[in-house]
Amino acid sequence: MALKHLSLNAQDPRRVALLLASLLGGEALPFPPFPDSWIAFSSADDGSAIEVYPDAHRLKAGPDRIECYSALPDRDHSFVHVAFGSPLATDEILAAAKREGWLSRLCDRGPFQCVEIWLENRILVEVLDPAMQKDYREGMTIANWKAMFGLE
Numbered sequence: 001m002a003l004k005h006l007s008l009n010a011q012d013p014r015r016v017a018l019l020l021a022s023l024l025g026g027e028a029l030p031f032p033p034f035p036d037s038w039i040a041f042s043s044a045d046d047g048s049a050i051e052v053y054p055d056a057h058r059l060k061a062g063p064d065r066i067e068c069y070s071a072l073p074d075r076d077h078s079f080v081h082v083a084f085g086s087p088l089a090t091d092e093i094l095a096a097a098k099r100e101g102w103l104s105r106l107c108d109r110g111p112f113q114c115v116e117i118w119l120e121n122r123i124l125v126e127v128l129d130p131a132m133q134k135d136y137r138e139g140m141t142i143a144n145w146k147a148m149f150g151l152e
Contacts, residue, residue: 003048003082003084004047004048004049005047005048005049005050005051006050006051006080006082007050007051007052007053008050008051008052008053008080008082008123009052009053009054009055009056009057009080009123010052010053010054010055010119010120010123011054011055011075011120012120013036013037013038013052013053013054014028014038014052015100016038016052016119016120016123017029017038017039017040017050017052018038018040019096019097019100019119020040020050020052020119020125021040021041022088022096023084023086023088023093023096023117023125023127024040024041024042024043024048024050024084024086024087025042025043025086025087025088026040026041026042026043026044026045026049027040027041028040028041029041031051031052031053034053034057034068035054035068036053036054036057037051037052037053037054037057038051038052039051039052040052043087050082050084053068054070055075056070056071056072057069057070058070058071075122076122080123080124081123081124081125081126082124082125082126083114083125083126083127083128083136084125084126084127084128085127085128085129085130085132085133085136086127086128086129087130088129089129090106090115090129090132093115093117093127093129094106094115097115097117102117102118102119102120102121103116103117103118103121104116104117104118107126109126110139110148111135111136111138111139111140111144111148112128112132112135112136112139112140113128113132113135114126114127114128114132114136115127115128115129
C-alpha cells in the first residue's frame with residue numbers, strides 16, 4: 001500500500017501547505033473544492049499530496065458526495081499525524097521548521113529516525129530524509145513490528 005494523500009486541519013492552511021510542499025520538494029496550490037484550503041504536492045508529481053483545510057472545516061458524508069461545514073476548532077490539539085519522505089537533508093528539514101518558528105527535533109523511533117516537526121506547534125509530522133527512508137523501509141516490517149512488541 002502506498003499513501004496517496006492525507007488531509008489535515010491548520011490555523012493557517014497556506015503557510016502549512018507551503019512548508020509541507022518545500023519538504024516534499026513540490027509545490028503548494030489552492031484547493032478550490034473547499035474554501036480557504038490548500039494542497040501540497042510532492043516533487044514526484046504522482047498524485048502524492050497533503051490537503052490542508054482551515055481549522056474549523058469538517059467533512060461529512062453528504063447525500064451523494066463529501067460536504068464541508070464549519071465547527072468550533074480545538075486550536076491546541078490535533079489527532080492527525082503523518083510520516084513522509086523528503087528529498088531534503090536533515091539539516092535542511094530542521095532549518096525549514098525553524099524559519100517558521102515551529103518545534104522540530106531529531107527523534108529515534110526504534111527501527112528508524114525522523115525529524116519531528118510540530119506544524120503550528122500542534123500538528124505532528126514525521127519527516128524522513130533519504131537515509132531515514134531506507135531505514136524505515138528496512139525496519140518497519142511486519143516481522144520487525146511483531147518482534148519489537150512481542151507479538152510473535
